[in-house]
Amino acid sequence: MADTKKLCISCNKSLALSYFYKSYNKFDSDGRLSVCKNCLKNSINYEDLDTTKDILMQINRPFIHSLWISSEEEAKVKNHDHFGIYMKTLGLPKYRELTWKDSDEQDIPKIQEKKDETNYEQINKEHYNLDQLKDKYGYGYPDEEYTLFENKYQQLKTSFQLLTTMHEEYFREFCVNKVKETLAKAKGNFKEAKEWAAMVKDVAEAGKLKPSQMSKADLSGGLDTFGQLARMVEENYEIMPLLPQFxxxxxxxxxxxxxxxxxxxxxxxxxxxxxxxxxxxxxxxxxxxxxxxxxxxxxxxxxxxx
Structure with missing residues:
Protein backbone atom coordinates (compact mmCIF):
# COMPACT_ATOMS: atom_id res chain seq x y z
CA MET A 1 0.00 0.00 0.00
CA ALA A 2 1.39 3.43 -0.94
CA ASP A 3 2.72 5.66 1.84
CA THR A 4 0.06 8.24 2.71
CA LYS A 5 2.47 10.55 4.56
CA LYS A 6 5.17 12.92 3.46
CA LEU A 7 8.04 14.74 5.16
CA CYS A 8 7.88 18.53 4.99
CA ILE A 9 11.35 19.85 4.12
CA SER A 10 10.67 23.01 6.14
CA CYS A 11 9.30 21.83 9.51
CA ASN A 12 10.58 18.24 9.17
CA LYS A 13 7.21 16.86 10.21
CA SER A 14 5.73 13.72 8.67
CA LEU A 15 2.24 14.71 7.57
CA ALA A 16 -0.60 13.25 5.54
CA LEU A 17 -0.54 14.17 1.85
CA SER A 18 -3.64 16.31 2.34
CA TYR A 19 -1.45 18.76 4.29
CA PHE A 20 0.47 19.55 1.10
CA TYR A 21 -0.78 21.52 -1.90
CA LYS A 22 -1.04 19.66 -5.19
CA SER A 23 1.91 19.99 -7.53
CA TYR A 24 1.95 19.60 -11.29
CA ASN A 25 5.74 19.60 -11.43
CA LYS A 26 7.12 16.42 -12.98
CA PHE A 27 9.78 16.27 -10.26
CA ASP A 28 7.18 15.90 -7.52
CA SER A 29 6.45 12.23 -8.12
CA ASP A 30 3.69 12.06 -5.50
CA GLY A 31 1.90 15.06 -6.99
CA ARG A 32 2.41 17.23 -3.89
CA LEU A 33 4.70 20.14 -3.00
CA SER A 34 7.62 19.46 -0.67
CA VAL A 35 6.62 22.15 1.84
CA CYS A 36 3.42 21.75 3.84
CA LYS A 37 0.51 24.19 3.71
CA ASN A 38 1.11 25.56 7.19
CA CYS A 39 4.75 26.41 6.53
CA LEU A 40 3.84 28.21 3.33
CA LYS A 41 1.01 30.19 4.94
CA ASN A 42 3.13 31.11 7.97
CA SER A 43 5.73 32.59 5.62
CA ILE A 44 3.26 35.06 4.15
CA ASN A 45 2.59 38.56 5.43
CA TYR A 46 -0.60 39.77 3.75
CA GLU A 47 0.48 43.36 4.40
CA ASP A 48 3.54 42.78 2.23
CA LEU A 49 2.75 41.29 -1.16
CA ASP A 50 6.43 40.60 -1.81
CA THR A 51 6.32 37.77 0.75
CA THR A 52 3.62 36.06 -1.32
CA LYS A 53 5.58 36.51 -4.51
CA ASP A 54 8.70 35.15 -2.85
CA ILE A 55 6.88 31.97 -1.79
CA LEU A 56 5.34 31.51 -5.23
CA MET A 57 8.72 31.97 -6.87
CA GLN A 58 10.28 29.31 -4.60
CA ILE A 59 7.56 26.76 -5.40
CA ASN A 60 7.62 27.82 -9.08
CA ARG A 61 3.98 28.87 -9.27
CA PRO A 62 2.81 32.07 -11.03
CA PHE A 63 1.64 35.29 -9.48
CA ILE A 64 -1.39 36.58 -11.40
CA HIS A 65 -2.67 39.80 -9.91
CA SER A 66 -6.30 39.51 -11.02
CA LEU A 67 -6.54 36.00 -9.55
CA TRP A 68 -4.98 37.23 -6.32
CA ILE A 69 -7.63 39.96 -6.04
CA SER A 70 -10.55 37.64 -6.84
CA SER A 71 -9.19 35.02 -4.42
CA GLU A 72 -9.15 37.64 -1.68
CA GLU A 73 -12.83 38.39 -2.26
CA GLU A 74 -13.77 34.72 -2.27
CA ALA A 75 -11.75 34.15 0.91
CA LYS A 76 -13.73 36.91 2.66
CA VAL A 77 -17.06 35.48 1.54
CA LYS A 78 -16.21 31.92 2.56
CA ASN A 79 -14.05 32.92 5.55
CA HIS A 80 -11.17 30.85 4.16
CA ASP A 81 -7.45 31.48 3.88
CA HIS A 82 -6.55 33.86 1.04
CA PHE A 83 -3.44 31.97 -0.06
CA GLY A 84 -5.28 28.65 0.10
CA ILE A 85 -8.03 29.93 -2.23
CA TYR A 86 -5.39 31.26 -4.62
CA MET A 87 -3.55 27.91 -4.73
CA LYS A 88 -6.85 26.11 -5.31
CA THR A 89 -7.55 28.42 -8.26
CA LEU A 90 -4.11 27.70 -9.70
CA GLY A 91 -5.11 24.04 -9.70
CA LEU A 92 -7.71 24.67 -12.41
CA PRO A 93 -6.78 23.08 -15.77
CA LYS A 94 -6.02 26.39 -17.51
CA TYR A 95 -3.49 27.39 -14.83
CA ARG A 96 -1.88 24.06 -13.97
CA GLU A 97 0.96 24.29 -16.46
CA LEU A 98 1.88 27.88 -15.55
CA THR A 99 5.10 28.54 -13.63
CA TRP A 100 6.76 31.56 -12.07
CA LYS A 101 7.94 32.80 -15.49
CA ASP A 102 4.26 33.20 -16.47
CA SER A 103 3.69 35.71 -13.66
CA ASP A 104 2.70 39.33 -14.22
CA GLU A 105 3.84 42.42 -12.34
CA GLN A 106 7.17 40.81 -11.46
CA ASP A 107 8.94 44.17 -11.83
CA ILE A 108 6.73 45.97 -9.27
CA PRO A 109 8.62 45.80 -5.94
CA LYS A 110 5.71 46.76 -3.64
CA ILE A 111 2.20 47.08 -4.98
CA GLN A 112 1.08 48.85 -1.79
CA GLU A 113 3.31 51.80 -2.68
CA LYS A 114 2.04 51.98 -6.26
CA LYS A 115 -1.73 51.61 -5.89
CA ASP A 116 -2.43 54.84 -7.75
CA GLU A 117 0.15 54.07 -10.42
CA THR A 118 -0.92 50.50 -11.18
CA ASN A 119 -0.54 49.72 -14.86
CA TYR A 120 -3.63 47.62 -15.50
CA GLU A 121 -2.31 46.62 -18.91
CA GLN A 122 0.00 44.28 -17.01
CA ILE A 123 -2.67 42.87 -14.69
CA ASN A 124 -3.59 39.78 -16.63
CA LYS A 125 -2.37 37.99 -19.72
CA GLU A 126 -5.42 35.80 -20.21
CA HIS A 127 -6.25 35.29 -23.86
CA TYR A 128 -9.74 36.78 -23.86
CA ASN A 129 -11.34 38.45 -26.84
CA LEU A 130 -11.90 42.07 -25.81
CA ASP A 131 -14.76 42.65 -28.25
CA GLN A 132 -16.62 39.62 -26.93
CA LEU A 133 -16.11 40.77 -23.34
CA LYS A 134 -17.50 44.21 -24.20
CA ASP A 135 -20.58 42.58 -25.72
CA LYS A 136 -20.95 40.51 -22.58
CA TYR A 137 -20.46 43.18 -19.91
CA GLY A 138 -21.40 46.35 -21.79
CA TYR A 139 -19.37 49.15 -23.31
CA GLY A 140 -17.72 52.08 -21.58
CA TYR A 141 -15.44 50.41 -19.03
CA PRO A 142 -11.64 50.72 -19.27
CA ASP A 143 -10.30 47.95 -21.51
CA GLU A 144 -8.08 46.57 -18.77
CA GLU A 145 -11.04 45.88 -16.48
CA TYR A 146 -12.92 43.50 -18.78
CA THR A 147 -10.53 40.65 -18.03
CA LEU A 148 -11.15 41.17 -14.31
CA PHE A 149 -14.90 40.96 -14.93
CA GLU A 150 -14.50 37.68 -16.81
CA ASN A 151 -12.17 36.18 -14.21
CA LYS A 152 -14.70 36.98 -11.49
CA TYR A 153 -17.50 35.50 -13.62
CA GLN A 154 -15.62 32.24 -14.25
CA GLN A 155 -14.55 31.93 -10.62
CA LEU A 156 -17.99 32.42 -9.07
CA LYS A 157 -20.43 31.03 -11.63
CA THR A 158 -20.48 27.55 -10.07
CA SER A 159 -21.62 29.11 -6.78
CA PHE A 160 -24.86 30.46 -8.26
CA GLN A 161 -27.89 28.84 -9.89
CA LEU A 162 -28.27 30.63 -13.21
CA LEU A 163 -31.61 29.18 -14.25
CA THR A 164 -32.67 31.84 -16.75
CA THR A 165 -31.13 34.49 -18.99
CA MET A 166 -32.28 37.09 -16.48
CA HIS A 167 -30.30 35.35 -13.74
CA GLU A 168 -27.24 35.47 -16.02
CA GLU A 169 -27.84 39.16 -16.74
CA TYR A 170 -27.95 39.99 -13.04
CA PHE A 171 -24.93 37.79 -12.38
CA ARG A 172 -22.83 39.65 -14.98
CA GLU A 173 -23.79 42.93 -13.32
CA PHE A 174 -22.96 41.38 -9.95
CA CYS A 175 -19.43 40.52 -11.17
CA VAL A 176 -18.87 44.01 -12.59
CA ASN A 177 -19.93 45.68 -9.34
CA LYS A 178 -17.86 43.27 -7.27
CA VAL A 179 -14.71 43.98 -9.27
CA LYS A 180 -15.36 47.72 -9.08
CA GLU A 181 -15.69 47.42 -5.31
CA THR A 182 -12.36 45.60 -5.09
CA LEU A 183 -10.56 48.14 -7.27
CA ALA A 184 -11.93 51.01 -5.19
CA LYS A 185 -10.64 49.33 -2.03
CA ALA A 186 -7.23 48.81 -3.62
CA LYS A 187 -7.04 52.56 -4.29
CA GLY A 188 -8.04 53.35 -0.71
CA ASN A 189 -11.32 54.93 -1.84
CA PHE A 190 -13.52 53.32 0.78
CA LYS A 191 -16.47 55.62 0.21
CA GLU A 192 -16.68 54.53 -3.42
CA ALA A 193 -16.08 50.92 -2.38
CA LYS A 194 -19.05 51.15 0.00
CA GLU A 195 -21.26 52.41 -2.81
CA TRP A 196 -20.22 49.55 -5.09
CA ALA A 197 -20.79 47.06 -2.24
CA ALA A 198 -24.34 48.38 -1.86
CA MET A 199 -24.94 47.85 -5.57
CA VAL A 200 -23.54 44.32 -5.30
CA LYS A 201 -26.07 43.55 -2.59
CA ASP A 202 -28.94 45.16 -4.50
CA VAL A 203 -28.17 43.19 -7.67
CA ALA A 204 -27.89 39.91 -5.77
CA GLU A 205 -31.28 40.49 -4.14
CA ALA A 206 -32.99 41.79 -7.28
CA GLY A 207 -31.67 38.90 -9.36
CA LYS A 208 -32.46 36.32 -6.65
CA LEU A 209 -28.98 34.91 -7.17
CA LYS A 210 -28.71 33.24 -3.80
CA PRO A 211 -30.36 29.79 -3.46
CA SER A 212 -32.01 30.91 -0.22
CA GLN A 213 -33.87 33.60 -2.16
CA MET A 214 -35.27 31.21 -4.75
CA SER A 215 -38.81 29.93 -4.42
CA LYS A 216 -39.94 26.42 -5.21
CA ALA A 217 -41.30 27.70 -8.53
CA ASP A 218 -37.92 29.28 -9.39
CA LEU A 219 -36.06 26.03 -8.81
CA SER A 220 -38.61 23.98 -10.77
CA GLY A 221 -38.90 26.42 -13.64
CA GLY A 222 -42.42 27.32 -12.50
CA LEU A 223 -43.67 23.72 -12.57
CA ASP A 224 -44.76 22.34 -9.21
CA THR A 225 -46.87 19.33 -10.28
CA PHE A 226 -47.06 16.72 -13.03
CA GLY A 227 -50.36 18.27 -14.06
CA GLN A 228 -48.65 21.61 -14.73
CA LEU A 229 -45.93 19.83 -16.69
CA ALA A 230 -48.50 17.97 -18.80
CA ARG A 231 -50.43 21.17 -19.46
CA MET A 232 -47.30 23.03 -20.52
CA VAL A 233 -46.32 20.25 -22.92
CA GLU A 234 -49.81 19.99 -24.39
CA GLU A 235 -49.95 23.74 -24.92
CA ASN A 236 -46.71 23.74 -26.87
CA TYR A 237 -46.57 20.35 -28.60
CA GLU A 238 -49.02 18.09 -30.41
CA ILE A 239 -48.97 14.80 -28.51
CA MET A 240 -50.83 12.38 -30.77
CA PRO A 241 -48.53 12.67 -33.82
CA LEU A 242 -45.69 11.46 -31.61
CA LEU A 243 -47.36 8.22 -30.53
CA PRO A 244 -47.05 6.24 -33.80
CA GLN A 245 -43.27 6.22 -33.28
CA PHE A 246 -43.86 3.56 -30.62
Missing part, protein backbone atom coordinates in the same frame (compact mmCIF):
# COMPACT_ATOMS: atom_id res chain seq x y z
CA UNK A 247 -46.26 1.23 -32.41
CA UNK A 248 -43.64 -1.46 -32.97
CA UNK A 249 -42.23 -1.70 -29.44
CA UNK A 250 -43.11 -0.80 -25.83
CA UNK A 251 -42.39 2.75 -24.75
CA UNK A 252 -41.87 2.21 -21.03
CA UNK A 253 -42.01 -0.35 -18.21
CA UNK A 254 -45.79 -0.15 -17.99
CA UNK A 255 -46.09 -1.17 -21.65
CA UNK A 256 -43.66 -4.05 -21.11
CA UNK A 257 -45.57 -5.24 -18.04
CA UNK A 258 -48.90 -5.13 -19.87
CA UNK A 259 -47.41 -6.97 -22.88
CA UNK A 260 -46.02 -9.72 -20.62
CA UNK A 261 -49.35 -10.07 -18.81
CA UNK A 262 -51.33 -10.36 -22.06
CA UNK A 263 -48.97 -13.04 -23.40
CA UNK A 264 -49.17 -14.86 -20.06
CA UNK A 265 -52.96 -15.01 -20.33
CA UNK A 266 -52.72 -16.09 -23.98
CA UNK A 267 -50.30 -18.86 -23.01
CA UNK A 268 -52.75 -20.12 -20.35
CA UNK A 269 -55.42 -20.32 -23.05
CA UNK A 270 -53.12 -22.11 -25.45
CA UNK A 271 -52.86 -19.13 -27.78
CA UNK A 272 -49.62 -17.95 -29.47
CA UNK A 273 -47.86 -14.89 -28.10
CA UNK A 274 -48.78 -11.59 -29.69
CA UNK A 275 -46.48 -8.85 -30.89
CA UNK A 276 -46.62 -5.46 -29.26
CA UNK A 277 -47.78 -4.05 -32.59
CA UNK A 278 -51.06 -5.99 -32.16
CA UNK A 279 -51.62 -4.38 -28.77
CA UNK A 280 -51.11 -0.94 -30.26
CA UNK A 281 -53.52 -1.78 -33.07
CA UNK A 282 -56.07 -2.61 -30.36
CA UNK A 283 -55.43 0.79 -28.74
CA UNK A 284 -55.88 2.52 -32.08
CA UNK A 285 -59.17 0.75 -32.77
CA UNK A 286 -60.56 1.69 -29.35
CA UNK A 287 -59.44 5.30 -29.86
CA UNK A 288 -61.20 5.43 -33.24
CA UNK A 289 -64.36 3.97 -31.71
CA UNK A 290 -64.25 6.57 -28.94
CA UNK A 291 -63.71 9.44 -31.38
CA UNK A 292 -66.56 8.13 -33.53
CA UNK A 293 -68.90 8.04 -30.55
CA UNK A 294 -67.93 11.58 -29.56
CA UNK A 295 -68.54 12.78 -33.12
CA UNK A 296 -71.94 11.10 -33.20
CA UNK A 297 -72.92 12.69 -29.88
CA UNK A 298 -71.83 16.08 -31.13
CA UNK A 299 -73.93 15.72 -34.22
CA UNK A 300 -76.94 14.69 -32.18
CA UNK A 301 -76.56 17.72 -29.92
CA UNK A 302 -76.22 19.99 -32.94
CA UNK A 303 -79.35 18.47 -34.44
CA UNK A 304 -81.26 19.01 -31.21
CA UNK A 305 -80.04 22.58 -30.80
CA UNK A 306 -80.87 23.24 -34.44
Missing amino acids: IEQPKDKVDVTLWCFINYVRDLRGLPSCEYKEIYDFYSKKAEDYESQMSDNTLEKDDVNG
